[in-house]
Ligand SMILES: Nc1ncnc2c1ncn2[C@@H]1O[C@H](COP(=O)(O)OP(=O)(O)OP(=O)(O)O)[C@@H](O)[C@H]1O
């Protein structure tokens with residue numbers, strides 16, 4: 001018995017009952033389509049989170065003031081003021097794995113130009129700020145060390161602020177805007193970054209020398225954070241240790257003292273988020289798998305009914321020389337064909353659904369070959385697994401009794 | 407004569423266990439069938455005709471005794487070997503046709519050859535077409551089984567039984583579901599096939615159908631009580647002509 005004859009026999013049997021074949025496949029079609037669609041949504045959001053985090057610079061190291069949060073309890077107020085100018089120098093002087101350092105301060109407030117005003121946040125940094133955060137200056141230029149030293153009232157603005165104050169497409173460079181009544185001269189526009197994964201608008205900001213922000217707006221001397229850039233991605237870990245040592249000395253901490261600062265890297269963030277989205281992916285996959293199994297049970301059910309219904313046909317096939325194993329293979333072949341055909345349709349439907357989700361709802365989706373391969377294998381497995389019992393039943397029939405069956 | 411028998415049955419017995427009672431369906435049958443025989447197996451209901459035919463068809467095994475088909479003692483064969491024998495050496499015609507539903511005549515006839523790995527698609531088709539031609543259904547090859555009349559369906563079944571070139575065709579009440587005119591047509595077809603040298607064993611209740619065969623075997627209570635050449639052997643074609651004259655005496 002060759003496989004082509006077997007497939008031909010199984011196909012003929014399926015052709016005789018097209019509608020039922022379709023109904024049988026429906027469970028698998030829906031199962032596979034949901035596997036593909038779910039995994040593509042999961043995979044898509046995972047990728048986009050990864051991309052966004054790494055677009056912020058995987059070399060970046062962020063130093064927060066205060067002890068590391070333990071069990072969700074944040075430490076006292078004083079410790080959140082632990083980062084100051086001397087720490088900046090300490091890092092620059094003692095950390096060979098660090099290529100650039102910038103302080104970061106911020107303050108929320110209203111920005112005004114002429115009759116227009118909008119709420120926004122002013123960030124303060126030094127000349128390295130845009131380099132570390134991987135933001136390009138699109139129009140105009142970054143502020144200079146001279147401007148930092150003199151706490152000059154200059155700023156760069158994000159695209160959202162441009163749109164809100166000047167209207168879309170306007171060139172604001174050279175204009176003067178007021179933030180909390182203090183006039184700032186616009187010296188540049190920052191490249192558009194869009195929303196981040198958490199839905200925050202990354203273009204809704206003013207960027208000014210940190211000295212200006214500290215002296216004229218917040219009237220403080222400490223930093224919200226210190227941002228640093230390691231010389232390479234591989235150097236991030238060494239950089240972290242170097243910074244820790246430098247800051248402990250700079251803060252005069254004794255061996256028994258805990259750090260009054262904590263260091264975060266972008267890489268940690270990537271790992272945290274991928275493990276979260278991996279979990280999501282597993283959950284989505286599990287839900288979809290259950291629906292696929294339900295589809296498989298549907299196949300088994302119909303195959304079982306079909307064996308009973310076609311008892312006489314089976315008897316005839318045996319009488320004219322169909323060996324038991326051919327009967328077994330025929331029914332197995334039918335259930336595999338059903339589940340694989342269903343799987344193919346399901347894959348097409350899943351890809352379609354995921355592109356609809358992408359285009360209509362704007363969610364990032366990625367259909368991976370892995371998920372296609374996986375559901376395809378799973379379908380064949382379901383075909384064999386759920387087809388086996390009915391096929392065994394068919395093959396075990398006695399030809400005379402089967403022929404007599406009414 | 408003894409040595410060239412296609413089928414030799416010796417002291418065949420078949421018991422069925424129903425509940426805790428034993429039914430002796432066959433109680434010691436001896437029978438030889440020779441090439442070119444056209445045997446009618448007759449007998450009252452329950453006399454063991456179908457049981458006999460199932461054993462001859464290798465669908466069932468005897469409880470006792472030997473069945474030798476073309477020199478092979480069937481007793482020694484396993485299930486798969488029996489299936490192979492059925493595929494290569496035997497043809498079946500059933501009372502209820504047993505065609506695959508919603509399947510073309512041609513595909514139905516091809517079916518036994520599909521289970522024979524040696525035969526390629528082209529040969530399979532050619533042989534199925536030839537078989538359908540020889541039963542007079544050349545113009546119905548692509549009709550679905552449910553688009554054919556009872557007589558036509560039985561012809562397709564006969565074509566299916568001869569397509570593998572069997573040593574014997576076994577028919578169990580093949581005309582049982584048909585009216586007498588159609589039955590005669592089927593008998594005419596069997597006679598034609600027999601005249602081409604095909605051996606046929608044919609179970610029937612009706613003496614007028616048995617009259618078209620060449621040998622009558624009579625069963626009673628699981629044994630053969632009479633085995634004789636058919637008295638006043640008739641041609642089914644002639645019978646059909648006579649029948650036509652009766653209904654239209656002027657024509
Ligand atoms: N599968 C079976 N189980 C038990 N008894 C059976 C079985 N098949 C046949 N018999 C019995 O064996 C005997 C012979 O049955 P068989 O079918 O051979 O009769 P038959 O001559 O073909 O009758 P009919 O002309 O009515 O078809 C009957 O008494 C029947 O009840």
Ligand SMILES: [Mg+2]
Pocket residue numbers: 455456457
């Ligand atoms: Mg019978």
